[in-house]
Amino acid sequence: MVLYSILTSYAIVTMIPFLWALSASFKPLAEIYEGGLNFIPQEFTFQNYVAIFTEQALFPRWLFNSVFVAVIGTALNLIFNSMAGYALARISFPGRRTLFITILAVLMIPAQVTMIPNFLILNELGWLNSYQGLIIPGMVNATFIFMMRQFFINFPREVEEAAAIDGLGRFGTFFRIVMPMAKPALAAQAIFVFMAFWNNFMAPLIIMTDASMYTLPVGLNAFQSDYGSYWNYIMAASMVFTLPVLIIYMFFNRFFLKGMSFRGDK
Amino acid sequence: MARKRKYTKSQLREAGQGYLFMSPTIFTLLLFLIGPIIFAIFLSFTRVQLLGDTSFTFVGMENFSRILDDTRAGIALRNTAFYVGVVVPVQTILALVLAATLNAGLKAEKFFRIVYFLPTLTSSAVLVMIFMWMYRPDGFINSILGGVGLPTYNWINDPNIALISIMIMNIWATAPFFMVIYLAALQDIPDSLYEAADLDGANAIQKFLHVTVPLLRPVTGFVVIMGIIGTFQLFDQSYMFSGGSGGPDNSTLTVVLLVYQYAFAAYDQMGYAAALAVLLALVILTATLIQRKLQKDEEVY
Numbered sequence: 001m002v003l004y005s006i007l008t009s010y011a012i013v014t015m016i017p018f019l020w021a022l023s024a025s026f027k028p029l030a031e032i033y034e035g036g037l038n039f040i041p042q043e044f045t046f047q048n049y050v051a052i053f054t055e056q057a058l059f060p061r062w063l064f065n066s067v068f069v070a071v072i073g074t075a076l077n078l079i080f081n082s083m084a085g086y087a088l089a090r091i092s093f094p095g096r097r098t099l100f101i102t103i104l105a106v107l108m109i110p111a112q113v114t115m116i117p118n119f120l121i122l123n124e125l126g127w128l129n130s131y132q133g134l135i136i137p138g139m140v141n142a143t144f145i146f147m148m149r150q151f152f153i154n155f156p157r158e159v160e161e162a163a164a165i166d167g168l169g170r171f172g173t174f175f176r177i178v179m180p181m182a183k184p185a186l187a188a189q190a191i192f193v194f195m196a197f198w199n200n201f202m203a204p205l206i207i208m209t210d211a212s213m214y215t216l217p218v219g220l221n222a223f224q225s226d227y228g229s230y231w232n233y234i235m236a237a238s239m240v241f242t243l244p245v246l247i248i249y250m251f252f253n254r255f256f257l258k259g260m261s262f263r264g265d266k
Numbered sequence: 267m268a269r270k271r272k273y274t275k276s277q278l279r280e281a282g283q284g285y286l287f288m289s290p291t292i293f294t295l296l297l298f299l300i301g302p303i304i305f306a307i308f309l310s311f312t313r314v315q316l317l318g319d320t321s322f323t324f325v326g327m328e329n330f331s332r333i334l335d336d337t338r339a340g341i342a343l344r345n346t347a348f349y350v351g352v353v354v355p356v357q358t359i360l361a362l363v364l365a366a367t368l369n370a371g372l373k374a375e376k377f378f379r380i381v382y383f384l385p386t387l388t389s390s391a392v393l394v395m396i397f398m399w400m401y402r403p404d405g406f407i408n409s410i411l412g413g414v415g416l417p418t419y420n421w422i423n424d425p426n427i428a429l430i431s432i433m434i435m436n437i438w439a440t441a442p443f444f445m446v447i448y449l450a451a452l453q454d455i456p457d458s459l460y461e462a463a464d465l466d467g468a469n470a471i472q473k474f475l476h477v478t479v480p481l482l483r484p485v486t487g488f489v490v491i492m493g494i495i496g497t498f499q500l501f502d503q504s505y506m507f508s509g510g511s512g513g514p515d516n517s518t519l520t521v522v523l524l525v526y527q528y529a530f531a532a533y534d535q536m537g538y539a540a541a542l543a544v545l546l547a548l549v550i551l552t553a554t555l556i557q558r559k560l561q562k563d564e565e566v567y
Binding site for chain 2: 006011014015017024037076081083084087088091094099108109110113115116118121136137139140174195199206216217234235238241245246
């Protein structure tokens with residue numbers, strides 16, 4: 001069937017670079033340089049993975065930096081975006097409309113404009129080369145504030161009223177009743193925010209001046225320019241880098257597509 | 267109801283809670299988004315001195331007029347325009363064709379979706395590493411091409427090819443992402459429209475061109491504008507491919523890479539870099555607004 005052959009050949013085109021990289025990560029360097037197009041390593045070895053963790057002094061550190069920044073950054077985003085979305089949907093305060101419009105407008109501004117001033121501001125604050133320099137400017141996200149607002153507008157009011165009758169205040173209601181019920185929206189958001197932190201290249205490149213403070217994308221790039229010919233190590237590092245996102249994707253696949261179609265509708 | 271001048275106690279408390287809930291957002295918005303936007307516009311009219319005490323000298327339009335005389339800015343602009351002009355149409359058409367094929371009711375739809383999504387999940391750094399390795403003169407891609415008797419290329423170091431290498435990689439990486447967006451929209455098209463077309467004796471290609479494509483116009487608008495915004499901002503790939511230089515022979519130099527070079531590789535050029543960034547933002551904003559306008563006009567019909 002024609003359709004299947006189109007789809008299958010494109011699926012193969014998509015898979016090949018990953019499979020090729022995966023196979024190289026288990027090959028000794030000599031086998032890579034012999035050339036040959038075998039996907040199954042003739043001499044299967046874990047040595048590349050062992051080497052990047054033991055011999056490459058900074059690799060474990062980069063992995064830690066990436067995990068730390070992405071986890072803290074995602075947690076802050078989940079809390080703050082939800083709080084803002086909730087306030088915009090439910091709490092009446094003067095200036096609410098102005099704030100909402102501002103957040104919508106900010107969605108349209110490309111990051112390159114804020115890149116240089118943010119560098120100068122972080123420099124003044126003494127936050128260059130620090131975790132907070134990477135986390136704090138990204139701790140809220142206009143797209144997801146907007147998404148959470150839409151979610152809370154459609155959220156049943158009765159639940160909150162019941163909580164109020166039970167004597168919970170605004171904060172108790174929000175953190176103990178509303179947030180646990182927002183799990184699907186939070187899950188979709190967590191995936192996208194985590195990926196954005198995890199995969200970000202430009203911000204850590206500019207903010208982190210010390211090699212020990214690099215996150216994986218910048219580290220990988222530095223590694224490649226220093227040890228350009230050790231493709232076995234680079235591919236092993238690339239696989240370690242990709243694995244967490246793949247695992248998250250496998251677990252949260254359905255939220256992913258939901259989040260995608262939310263974006264597609266807008 | 268007349269507007270109250272005085273707030274009651276509970277209204278005040280409500281407002282306080284509102285601001286409390288908004289405070290992290292307001293803080294970040296002011297310090298890292300709105301402040302910087304105003305700061306960037308200010309910077310674009312100044313010469314910035316960073317060594318010792320930071321100083322800003324007002325220079326009027328000097329930074330903007332300098333862009334006209336800057337050969338590298340011209341090259342970066344041409345490269346970026348060429349890149350946008352090729353990548354956006356190709357990835358949009360590819361995404362549409364893939365989505366339409368996938369939507370034809372095949373069993374393995376879920377499997378294909380997962381496979382196609384892989385590049386979207388993967389960091390640009392990893393994708394660049396994998397492709398740089400496959401693009402080597404004696405690498406995977408040349409081995410395949412040579413094996414079937416096609417010409418081979420020096421993908422990374424030939425100035426005529428380097429930008430095209432990045433294009434191929436990025437179309438490969440982003441077309442499936444847009445495919446998923448198309449797929450969601452395709453599933454909303456009622457079957458009755460295709461059945462009507464069947465009665466008129468339309469074949470598969472006619473149905474695609476006369477039913478599917480027109481109905482997807484709004485989604486296509488979205489995909490095109492997302493594509494334009496994304497491609498104008500090309501940075502990671504050209505930075506990594508060229509080791510930050512934009513080479514060989516400026517062939518992978520993009521506007522954002524040039525902004526980066528002026529701002530962070532030559533520290534005294536920040537004002538000029540800000541002017542370039544502001545100009546790029548204006549181009550992207552204009553494209554967005556034109557697209558919104560077109561989309562609104564369309565809804566009127």
